[in-house]
Amino acid sequence: MSIVPRTKRERTALNVLLSPSVFWLTIFFMIPLAVILAYGFIDRGTYGGIVWKFQLDNYIRFADPLYIKIFGRSLGIAVITTISSLILGYPVAYWLAKRPARSRNAFLLLMMLPYWTNFVIRTYAWRFILYREGILNQALMAIGLINEPLTLLYTNKAVVLGLVYAWVVGMILPCYASLVGLDQSLLEAAQDLYANSVRTFLKVTLPLTIPGIVSGSILVFVPSFGAFVTPDLLGGGKADMIGNLIQQQFGSAGDWPFGAAISTILMIVMLFGTFLYFRSLRSQGLQN
Amino acid sequence: MTTQLTSPTPTNNSFFSRFKGRSSLGSLLGRSLFSGFAGFFYIFLYAPIVLLILFSFNASRFPTNWTGFTFDWYRKLFDNYAIALALKNSLIVSLSSTVISTIIGTMVSIAMERYRFKAKTSFDAVLFLPIIIPDIAMAIMLLAFFVLLKVQLGLTTIIVSHVAFNISFVAVIVRARMASIDSTFEEAAGDLYANEWQAFWRVTFPLLIPGILGGALFAFTLSLDDYVITFFTSGPGSTTLPVRIYSMVKRGITPETNALSTLMLLASATLLPLSLWLQGKGDEI
Numbered sequence: 286m287s288i289v290p291r292t293k294r295e296r297t298a299l300n301v302l303l304s305p306s307v308f309w310l311t312i313f314f315m316i317p318l319a320v321i322l323a324y325g326f327i328d329r330g331t332y333g334g335i336v337w338k339f340q341l342d343n344y345i346r347f348a349d350p351l352y353i354k355i356f357g358r359s360l361g362i363a364v365i366t367t368i369s370s371l372i373l374g375y376p377v378a379y380w381l382a383k384r385p386a387r388s389r390n391a392f393l394l395l396m397m398l399p400y401w402t403n404f405v406i407r408t409y410a411w412r413f414i415l416y417r418e419g420i421l422n423q424a425l426m427a428i429g430l431i432n433e434p435l436t437l438l439y440t441n442k443a444v445v446l447g448l449v450y451a452w453v454v455g456m457i458l459p460c461y462a463s464l465v466g467l468d469q470s471l472l473e474a475a476q477d478l479y480a481n482s483v484r485t486f487l488k489v490t491l492p493l494t495i496p497g498i499v500s501g502s503i504l505v506f507v508p509s510f511g512a513f514v515t516p517d518l519l520g521g522g523k524a525d526m527i528g529n530l531i532q533q534q535f536g537s538a539g540d541w542p543f544g545a546a547i548s549t550i551l552m553i554v555m556l557f558g559t560f561l562y563f564r565s566l567r568s569q570g571l572q573n
Numbered sequence: 574m575t576t577q578l579t580s581p582t583p584t585n586n587s588f589f590s591r592f593k594g595r596s597s598l599g600s601l602l603g604r605s606l607f608s609g610f611a612g613f614f615y616i617f618l619y620a621p622i623v624l625l626i627l628f629s630f631n632a633s634r635f636p637t638n639w640t641g642f643t644f645d646w647y648r649k650l651f652d653n654y655a656i657a658l659a660l661k662n663s664l665i666v667s668l669s670s671t672v673i674s675t676i677i678g679t680m681v682s683i684a685m686e687r688y689r690f691k692a693k694t695s696f697d698a699v700l701f702l703p704i705i706i707p708d709i710a711m712a713i714m715l716l717a718f719f720v721l722l723k724v725q726l727g728l729t730t731i732i733v734s735h736v737a738f739n740i741s742f743v744a745v746i747v748r749a750r751m752a753s754i755d756s757t758f759e760e761a762a763g764d765l766y767a768n769e770w771q772a773f774w775r776v777t778f779p780l781l782i783p784g785i786l787g788g789a790l791f792a793f794t795l796s797l798d799d800y801v802i803t804f805f806t807s808g809p810g811s812t813t814l815p816v817r818i819y820s821m822v823k824r825g826i827t828p829e830t831n832a833l834s835t836l837m838l839l840a841s842a843t844l845l846p847l848s849l850w851l852q853g854k855g856d857e858i
Contacts, residue, residue, distance in 0.1 A: 287686060287687055287688055287689045288687065288688060288689065289688070289689045289690070290688050290690070294769075295688075299684055299688050299690060301680075302680045302681065302683055302684035303680075303681060303684045303690075303696075305676075305677045305680055305681075306677050306678070306680065306681035306700070306740055306744075307696070309677060309736060309737060309740060310699055310700070310703075310737065310740065313715070313718075313733055313734065313736070313737040314699070314702070314703060314737050315699065316718060317714035317715050317717065317718035318714055320714060320717050320718050320721060321710070321713065321714040321717055324717060373614065373617075376607060376610050376611070377610065377611050377614045379607065380607040380608065380610065380611040381611070383607070394846070394849075395615065396615075396618065398842060398845070398846070399618050399619065399622060401794070401841055401845040402622070402798075402837075402838050402841045402842060402845075403798045403815065403818075403834070403837050403838065403841055404798065404800070405798075405800045405815050405818055405819055405822065406625070406818065406834040406837055406838060407621070407622070409625075409818070409822045409830070409834060410621035410622055410624070410625045410834075411621055412822065412826065413621070413624065413625055413628070413826055413831070414620075414621055414624065416826060418635070419826075420624060450617070450618075450621070482600065482603070507705070508707070511707030511708075511709065511710070513707075513708065513709040513801060514800065514801065518822065518823070528707065528709045531709050531710070531713060532709060532713075535713050535716065535805070541717065544713060545713070545717065548709070548710045548713055548714070551707060551709075551710055552706065552707070552710050555705065555706065555707055555710075556705075559705050
């Protein structure tokens with residue numbers, strides 16, 4: 286149980302315990318964050334660099350069709366990734382919830398293991414499979430399904446595949462938690478009223494697990510929208526998302542204030558998503 | 574940054590097993606359909622990784638065909654000076670950032686779980702932000718900050734940045750452990766005339782150790798695997814393994830890359846279950 290520090294000793298203890306993290310997060314997180322927010326409103330110097338003069342040009346510039354297109358593509362890829370993760374993940378969550386308790390934990394661990402391994406390598410593995418002379422094309426040609434290699438890498442589809450692969454576990458876990466926490470008496474009631482299993486699923490199970498679906502969707506959507514490594518390695522410049530646009534501004538384009546403005550937009554979308562996530566968690570808490 | 578997902582607590586499963594008895598042809602078909610789908614999912618999850626590992630032992634330079642088993646690519650890896658340097662840098666960064674962030678993260682966890690104070694809710698939010706912010710945004714804000722202060726980019730800036738995100742991850746894990754410790758233990762120590770200081774060091778802290786070690790291992794893995802933030806805060810000569818792998822990957826597909834990737838996968842596949850096991854250890858208390 287937490288207490289309000291009363292004695293001088295307790296107040297000192299609290300200060301000693303808190304100050305290193307307050308110091309570190311202020312200097313190396315809050316101030317850099319403030320710097321980026323400020324950068325979004327200043328001007329780019331003629332020869333790179335920056336000029337400290339307040340203006341809104343960077344945000345106005347983002348309205349250019351070129352950038353709106355990239356924003357739209359990020360949104361589209363993130364939405365399709367979320368829907369695909371739901372279609373792939375929900376049945377797996379359902380199957381998992383039906384396992385006996387002992388084997389369930391083993392299957393959960395088996396699912397989490399790749400999720401924790403190096404992100405760059407997991408993405409590279411798909412590059413290895415999808416490229417022109419890669420395994421998939423070789424296999425398809427060997428069995429005579431195609432005559433010449435397909436262009437699989439450097440497409441929007443490859444990026445969606447990589448993102449689903451990376452984040453589908455974020456969809457499965459909340460759906461699984463919802464399914465396991467279902468009130469069994471409701472399903473019995475449906476069965477007693479002669480609903481078949483499909484009807485029971487559509488009328489009872491699915492509506493009651495919507496909070497899990499909402500949480501999972503946000504856990505997939507937020508990192509997908511802000512992705513940088515996946516579109517870089519699997520999109521190869523042909524399926525750039527917002528993350529790549531930011532990287533270019535800080536790299537080759539050398540327009541830091543514009544890059545800062547785009548980052549600010551990305552963070553606003555991400556914060557909004559997180560806010561929705563916590564709201565959905567709270568509504569889940571009320572339901573259970 | 575990967576969002577850490579805590580696995581949901583397993584509850585008893587009487588609900589689904591109730592339907593097991595009704596074994597019509599339809600439900601049998603439905604069950605095998607689901608099992609088949611789940612099987613497909615696990616293949617989807619593991620196939621890319623397994624293929625990568627397999628072809629790191631292929632004698633041929635091209636994944637087109639399998640020409641025999643070899644350790645050559647691993648041998649080449651150990652002879653490669655650039656990779657040895659990257660490994661050294663990676664270990665320096667991961668070890669230093671883990672030690673610093675574990676100490677700071679544990680301290681803040683104790684403060685947050687034991688005391689109530691002004692602005693606690695807002696500080697809680699700040700503590701949570703580095704976990705949810707996209708890596709690319711965190712990377713460029715640190716880069717802009719260091720450049721503005723004219724700090725030379727190198728190992729120090731990478732370490733400082735890794736600590737900035739790892740404090741939050743350590744805190745999540747240690748706080749979970751802290752919250753699960755029964756406060757009556759410390760009260761009992763108090764009844765036995767231990768002062769607060771003794772009660773903490775003799776009772777609470779030993780119980781906290783699995784959480785701290787679990788948090789440290791998690792921080793170490795995150796730091797060892799990070800590419801985006803490291804790339805933007807590194808300078809010449811401070812390349813780490815993920816940054817090296819990334820540039821190898823962008824240049825082309827080679828068996829050396831597969832071999833290096835296999836070793837990195839092995840590292841995280843060992844460290845993370847170890848971290849989990851430590852976090853779960855002693856939960857019965």
